[in-house]
Amino acid sequence: MVGVTKPLTPVTSATPPPLPPPPPAELKFEGNPGKNPLGEASFRDMCSRLPSVLARTTRMAWETDRRAVLLLLVCQLLVGAGAAVQLAFTATAMQPVLGSGPAAGRLRAALPALVVIAVAAAVTRVATALSSYADGRITPRLTTGADTALVEAVCRTEAAAYAEPGFADRQEAAEMGVTRSRMMVQDATRFTAALVRMVTAGGVLSVLHPLMFPLLVLAVVPAGAGAVLSARVTYETHYANVGDRTVRQMMRWWSTTPKYSDEVRANGMTGYLLHWYRALSGRIDRRTLTAAPRMLRIVLTSSALGGVFLVGTWATLAWLAVTGRVDLAAAATAVVAVQTSLAALSQLVIHGAAMFHTSLYLADMRSFLDLVQELAPRRGELTAPARVAEIRVDEAVYQYPGKESPAVDHVSLTLRRGEIVAVVGENGSGKSTLTRLITGIYLADKGRVTWDGVDLARADPDTVWARTGLVPQNFAQWPLRARENVTLGQPRTVDDGPVWDALDTVGMRGAIEELPGGLDTLLARELFGGCELSGGQWQRLACSRALYRRPPLLILDEPTSQMDVRGERDVLDALKATAADQITIVVTHQLENTKVADRIVVMRHGRITEQGPYEELAHGGGLFAELLALSKDR
Known part of the structure; x- marks a missing residue:
């Protein structure tokens, strides 16, 4: 008797609700490299920083544009002289105005006197x-200089x-220093102008x-103290948020980049990413x-204290x-001088606090640049x-x-x-x-790497990298024209012949010719007039960039990994065609492609476990043979 299969009873239990997303991890800007410069700074220390900030700003501005700095200094003197003349002749004008007749x-x-005042x-x-x-x-050149110095x-x-x-945290903090440098000269100019007016009016008083x-x-000192203390609180808050802001950015x-929009949408990540972004922003x-x-x-507190002393000033004058x-003439002049002094002192406080605030971010930038200088290559001068x-x-x-x-x-x-390895x-x-x-x-912690006997630890790195061509696993998709994506700032001739040769080598001529502007097409879909390539086309372009250089050492x-069979064949053929003039290294998980190599090096846990030609390793019973069998069994 043939058994009858009964249909399965559907499960009627309700699907449990999804778990709420966990909050983002706490991110703090701390540790050995990161130390809040205000952590142990006293009020006196903070105030004493202003002269050095003013001197540094003047020095940076002088290096940027000496004529403009001289013009600023002359203007400051004229502003001070103008304020002094106005107050002096105000007293002269008040004598007849308040007299009889x-x-x-x-x-x-x-x-x-009124004409002189005007x-x-x-x-x-x-x-x-x-x-x-x-x-x-x-300012534009100074800001550009600071930004360029950081990038360099x-x-x-x-x-x-x-x-x-x-x-990364220190770099983000340094970026804020570049941003604040836009206001540095303006704040310093207004600070010194206010100082000159204050001294002039104060002398009259x-x-x-x-x-x-x-x-x-x-009357104004409490406001100054309050401004400096407020800057300290603001910076402490900025300092606490550095880590979160870095990761949020x-x-x-x-x-939001279109390059990864498919992954975000098709994997249902939008909800969690928005939760994550809101949580970080909320923190x-x-x-x-x-x-x-x-x-x-x-x-x-500062306003109350300042108000008490200001009332005392007016009461004393009365x-x-x-x-x-x-x-009465002197009293009227004193009223004008008090108003001028108050305005100047207020500006002095505002822009002095702004300079102090800026100095904190500039100190971060300077500290980061010093760190980078310490870490810059010091390998020697051999070629x-x-x-x-x-x-x-x-x-x-x-x-x-x-x-x-x-x-x-x-x-x-x-x-x-x-040799191809x-x-x-x-x-x-x-x-x-x-x-x-x-x-x-990288430089080896132990042992050494030599090129024809020249130790890389003692060689000028620029001379080393001028002779290498590298296609990394995560290659860049530069928002430049197609031509620059091949030459990348290293054109060999004024014509495009070598560029087309490199594109022909990887089978990209047709794709580039189909672009609206050919080699002049901007490869950035996000920008107006730009176009986008497929992943495999971008990888071919990255390979053409390395082959265009004709380097003595080529590493791919x-x-x-993202190419079709035709593109893969074009690149492998190009490697064989250029191999005689260079050392070629191919890192790959596609083991069938290693047939193009003269020798295969097998690594495991940081060591070389096998090396030899394809046929020898394929039948050697080692790790390569195991990985090859697994790749064929997929």
């Missing part, structure tokens, strides 16, 4: 306008520095009566809002006038051979910071011109690290 006669008597005011306004012009000449420093530092704890100026200073780019906002009560207490200790014939790796060891075991562990290897192994076996040692991107790390 017909109004017309009094005005005629005051007219010469001329002085006009000169002051012209000087202020010229100051803005000079600032407009200095990062580009020239050791690649190993990126693995240093806190390097001191002449009128010695009590006036000290009282006026006392990274996540913002990864979440940043909470720290900022927590600082608000402290800021309020500082402002209320008492002096009522008791006849100063005449790498122009056509290297042999590269030797002798007992090389390299261990990444924070790792327990070396990525490359006592590796010895000899590479010769005309394939490097294979499982993930994490040290293949890419070995190529970085061979190119001098997974060069065909």
